[in-house]
Amino acid sequence: MPAEPAALPLPEIDGAAVAAPRGWRLPLFPIGAIAIFLIVAIVAPFLGLPDPHEQSLRSRFKPPVWEEGGTWAHALGTDRLGRDLLSRIVWGSRISLAAGVLTVLLASAFGAAVGLTAGYYGGRVDAVLMRITDATMSFPVILLALILAVTAGPSFTNVVVAIAVILWARYARVIRGQVLTLMQLDFVAQARIAGAGAWRIITRHLLPNTLGTLLVLVTLQIGYVIIVEASLSFLGAGIPPPTPAWGSMIAEGRDFVTSAWWVSLFPGMAILIVVLAFNLLGDWLRDTFDPKLRQL
Amino acid sequence: MPPPVVDVRDLRTHIVTRWGTVKAVDGVSFALAEGETLGLVGESGSGKSMTCLSLVRLVPRPAARILGGQVMLDGDDLLARSEREMQAIRGRQIAMILQDPMSSLNPVFSIGMQMREPVALYHRLRGRALTARAAELLAAVRIPSPRERLCAFPHQLSGGMRQRVVGAMAIAAPPRLLIADEPTTSLDLTIQSQYLGLLRELQRQHRFALIFVTHNLGIVARMCDRVAVMYAGRIVEMGPVRRLFTRPAHPYTRALLDSIPRLGARRERLTAIEGQPPDLSRLPAGCAFAPRCPSVMERCRVEAPPETVVEAGHVTRCWLETPTSGGAPA
Numbered sequence: 001m002p003a004e005p006a007a008l009p010l011p012e013i014d015g016a017a018v019a020a021p022r023g024w025r026l027p028l029f030p031i032g033a034i035a036i037f038l039i040v041a042i043v044a045p046f047l048g049l050p051d052p053h054e055q056s057l058r059s060r061f062k063p064p065v066w067e068e069g070g071t072w073a074h075a076l077g078t079d080r081l082g083r084d085l086l087s088r089i090v091w092g093s094r095i096s097l098a099a100g101v102l103t104v105l106l107a108s109a110f111g112a113a114v115g116l117t118a119g120y121y122g123g124r125v126d127a128v129l130m131r132i133t134d135a136t137m138s139f140p141v142i143l144l145a146l147i148l149a150v151t152a153g154p155s156f157t158n159v160v161v162a163i164a165v166i167l168w169a170r171y172a173r174v175i176r177g178q179v180l181t182l183m184q185l186d187f188v189a190q191a192r193i194a195g196a197g198a199w200r201i202i203t204r205h206l207l208p209n210t211l212g213t214l215l216v217l218v219t220l221q222i223g224y225v226i227i228v229e230a231s232l233s234f235l236g237a238g239i240p241p242p243t244p245a246w247g248s249m250i251a252e253g254r255d256f257v258t259s260a261w262w263v264s265l266f267p268g269m270a271i272l273i274v275v276l277a278f279n280l281l282g283d284w285l286r287d288t289f290d291p292k293l294r295q296l
Numbered sequence: 297m298p299p300p301v302v303d304v305r306d307l308r309t310h311i312v313t314r315w316g317t318v319k320a321v322d323g324v325s326f327a328l329a330e331g332e333t334l335g336l337v338g339e340s341g342s343g344k345s346m347t348c349l350s351l352v353r354l355v356p357r358p359a360a361r362i363l364g365g366q367v368m369l370d371g372d373d374l375l376a377r378s379e380r381e382m383q384a385i386r387g388r389q390i391a392m393i394l395q396d397p398m399s400s401l402n403p404v405f406s407i408g409m410q411m412r413e414p415v416a417l418y419h420r421l422r423g424r425a426l427t428a429r430a431a432e433l434l435a436a437v438r439i440p441s442p443r444e445r446l447c448a449f450p451h452q453l454s455g456g457m458r459q460r461v462v463g464a465m466a467i468a469a470p471p472r473l474l475i476a477d478e479p480t481t482s483l484d485l486t487i488q489s490q491y492l493g494l495l496r497e498l499q500r501q502h503r504f505a506l507i508f509v510t511h512n513l514g515i516v517a518r519m520c521d522r523v524a525v526m527y528a529g530r531i532v533e534m535g536p537v538r539r540l541f542t543r544p545a546h547p548y549t550r551a552l553l554d555s556i557p558r559l560g561a562r563r564e565r566l567t568a569i570e571g572q573p574p575d576l577s578r579l580p581a582g583c584a585f586a587p588r589c590p591s592v593m594e595r596c597r598v599e600a601p602p603e604t605v606v607e608a609g610h611v612t613r614c615w616l617e618t619p620t621s622g623g624a625p626a
Contacts, residue, residue, distance in 0.1 A: 123358055186400035192354055193394075194414045194465065195387035204413070208404045 027284045033277035037270075041093040049087035050074070052244045056082035061260045077262045079252060085262065088244035089270050095245045096274065099160055099229040100222040106164040108218050111171025112210070116202050118172065119179025130176065136169040141228055142235070149237035159238050163228050167221065174217060178210045212289040220282030223275035230271050246271050299371065300327040301505040302351070302473050307365035309343075309350045316577035320346040320360065322529035328473070328505040335516035335537070336509045337552070338526035339573050344509045347526070348475045351507075352390050353382050370472060388418050391466035392475040396482055397459035401450035407434075407461055408446030411468075418469045433464040438494060456487035463494065470502040477509045492519055513556055517541060522609075525549050528574050528584035535610030545612040547589045583615070591616060 040047070050073075062078040063069055064085075076085040118129040145162035152158055182188060182205070191201050232238035233247025241248060246267040253263025309321035320343045328334050336344045349355045350362050353374065367374040369389060377385065394400050402410055411430035415421060421429055427446065434442035437460040450458060459479060466474060476495065480488040492515065499506050508519050516523050517537060524534040525548065533546040544550045554567040571588035580586055586596040593615060601615045 186394045186396050187402045189354070190392075190394055190400050190462065190465075191402075193352055193386055193390075193392040195383045195385070195417065197383055205402055209402070211404075 027280055030277040030281035030284065033273055034281065037093050037097065037274055037277075040090055041097050044090050044094060047090065049090060050084040052083060052087040052091040053242060054083060058082065061256070061263070063260070064262050064266075067262075076266050077260070079249070079260075079263045080256065085249075085266055088249060089246070089267055092244040092246045092249060092267065093270065093274070095156065095239055095243065096226050096229060096271070099156065099163075099239075100226040100278075103160045103163045103167065103225045103229075104218050104221050106160065107167035107221075108171050108214055110164070111168035112175050112207070112214060114168065114172040115175025115177075116179055116206055116210075119176040119183065120198065120202055120206060122180075122183075126176070129172070133169045133172045133176075136166060137173070139166055141166045142231060142237075145228075145232045146235070146237045149232070154232075154237055154240045156239055156243075159229055159232055162232075163225055167225070170221070171214070171217060174213060175210050178213055179206050182206055182209050216282055216286040216289060219278060219285055223278035223282070226271065226275055226278070298329055300368075301330050301332075301370060302507075303327040303366070303368040304351070305366045305368070307347065307350055307367065308363045309346055309355055309360060310363055311346075311356075311360045313359065313577065318576040319529045319579070320576065321350055323365075324526075324529075324531055325365075326524055326531065326534060328507065330472075330505060331499060331503045332522070333499065333506040333508055333520045335520035335523040336507055336526060337511055337513060337516055337523060339511065341573055341576065342526040343529040344526055345477055346529075348392065348477055348507065348509060351473075351475065352386050352392060353377075353379075354386075387414055387471070388469045389471055390473045390475065391469065391471040392477065393459070393462050393466050393479045395478040397455045397462060398482070400462050401458055403450050405449075406446065407448050407450065407453070411446065411461070411465060414465050415468050433468055434461070436467065436498070437461070437464040438490075439464070454487075456483050456491065459483060459491060460494070463491075463498070467498055467502060467504075471504050473505045473507070474499070475507045475509070478511075480515070481510075481512075488515075495519070513541075513552065525552065528576060528579060530584065530613060532585065532614070533610075533612040535606070535612075539607070539610055545606045545610065545617050546585075546614045547591050547616070548585050549612075551590075583613070 056078075059074065059078050059082045060080060062071065062074045062082070064077045065072055065075045067077075074084050074086070076089065078084055079088070114129055114133065118126040118133075141163055144166060145159060148158045148162045188201060188205055191205050196204070229238055230245070230247030230250070233245040234251045236248070236251070238247055239245035249267040250264045250271075253260065253265075253267075257264055304327070305325050307321055307324045308319070311318040311320050322343070324343070324347055326334060336347065338344050346355065346360070349360075351367055351374070353362065355362060362375060365375065369385070374382065374385065401407070408427065408430060411433065412426050415429050415433070416426055419429065430446060431442040434445055439445050439457065439460055445453075445457075450461075453461065463479075479495075480491050483491060495506070496519065498504075506519075508516070510516060520537050522535060523537050523540050524531045525540075525546065526532065527548050533540065533544065533549045535545075540549065541553065544553060548569075551567070551569045555569060569588060574580070574584050574587070580597065582595070582597045582599050583589070583601055586592050589596065595615050601613045601618060603611050603613050604617045605611050606617055
């Protein structure tokens with residue numbers, strides 16, 4: 001443990017206590033960035049952008065508008081096949097965000113269910129479920145996704161499934177830990193004495209008390225999933241080629257970085273901004289809702 | 297005499313641990329009539345809480361097991377009931393108030409939401425009628441402006457208030473038996489006194505039998521009709537409060553009474569009970585109190601004393617009181 005506790009806490013606690021009544025200081029950058037990407041992803045068909053699939057060999061490797069030879073027709077330039085980069089990034093945001101949100105929702109629902117069950121029943125149920133969780137956590141996501149891509153063929157569904165199949169384990173661990181603490185509290189005992197069954201205790205008492213943690217974890221992990229999805233696409237095990245995905249776009253520009261740097265750079269920037277935004281938002285949520293969760 | 301509400305006979309609950317079997321409740325028997333209060337006293341680990349949990353069949357599984365005996369509630373053996381049937385009995389017929397008001401309410405729901413849940417379950421009420429009933433219950437435990445309190449969250453209430461809310465939920469049914477497991481331990485003295493008064497009042501109103509677990513003998517004197525003193529999983533002495541306080545039969549009871557500080561007493565030092573509470577997994581062959589007993593005899597170390605009637609309604613487990621016992625204290 002780093003030796004810091006003595007001096008640090010007091011002024012911070014004071015600051016929080018004074019600042020709290022004035023309302024939350026919302027993190028503008030993350031919320032703004034996420035909102036922009038979300039809106040753009042949703043209204044992509046109505047933005048009047050060029051078709052992201054339309055190839056035009058005559059306008060290959062057009063540089064962005066501020067470079068020499070760039071035009072407003074292709075504001076961020078074009079790639080090897082003359083496809084408009086801005087349009088591809090916008091359409092790609094649909095893939096990345098959808099993959100991130102869907103995967104995390106799947107994983108958190110399943111993981112939370114496992115964690116609640118293990119924590120509530122304890123004993124042998126807990127032991128079995130937690131060993132499965134440990135085994136899952138030790139399995140590399142990328143490897144599983146590659147196996148799936150090779151055997152079942154790369155697809156959006158396979159990417160989501162491959163990541164979710166590994167990711168749930170973290171939720172299970174964290175939620176189970178929280179449930180163990182909650183089970184020690186009298187209100188659970190009190191509920192039982194009042195005649196509540198397992199289902200009622202889990203859904204009414206345990207789950208609501210873990211929602212804060214879940215929310216923090218979900219937000220933090222969306223960024224992680226977007227990176228994993230991009231890595232898979234980069235490796236060719238993710239979203240299959242014609243569909244614009246940020247990872248595969250970076251991969252496509254890889255060979256031309258010296259001559260046409262924009263092909264790889266802009267999708268990379270998109271990943272950077274979105275992931276950073278989700279991580280900052282997650283940090284903020286954690287600090288606001290549950291400062292005890294520093295280790296997440 | 298009216299038939300008892302609760303009649304516990306030879307209840308046995310054991311806890312299996314890595315170091316051996318602990319007889320947490322070892323042949324406990326008592327009965328309680330309507331409107332009667334039994335005080336359950338003893339040191340920590342003497343089996344008071346385990347006894348209470350056994351009554352509602354909520355002993356921590358799988359380590360703890362109820363091995364035998366009967367728990368008759370209005371003539372109906374609870375130990376023979378299925379778990380599903382027990383769920384319907386808990387809360388409706390037997391309610392319980394636990395020790396720690398700070399954690400006995402769910403922090404994420406308002407008082408109203410938590411109150412409505414059991415009330416809806418017991419009375420099949422909905423909507424306005426349900427809210428009205430919840431407010432009524434809060435009013436019954438003397439919570440000012442109950443309607444507004446329904447919207448409050450647990451962290452906005454003081455410990456005393458919260459314990460009142462727990463009390464309100466406990467009497468929602470109302471139950472036939474209320475078990476209060478040290479409900480006032482973490483409250484300060486004035487609040488404690490108010491709360492005890494409230495419990496008595498609720499009991500007069502609803503006529504439930506009350507089991508009051510505590511290690512505060514002063515509270516026992518104020519609250520209870522009868523006392524049961526537990527030691528190492530057994531009731532070593534049970535009788536009417538007045539009788540037990542003035543003429544205790546068991547040396548352990550005597551020792552407990554001697555260790556109460558009294559204002560104005562001439563004695564300067566308190567008498568402590570020598571030795572440690574026994575290791576329940578390695579109890580001596582005879583009387584469990586023998587190693588600490590000031591009047592221990594040969595026989596005490598060999599054979600456990602049976603339950604002996606000292607006087608009508610006053611029983612003890614001590615060789616000193618057994619008519620056949622011979623020999624002077626060693």
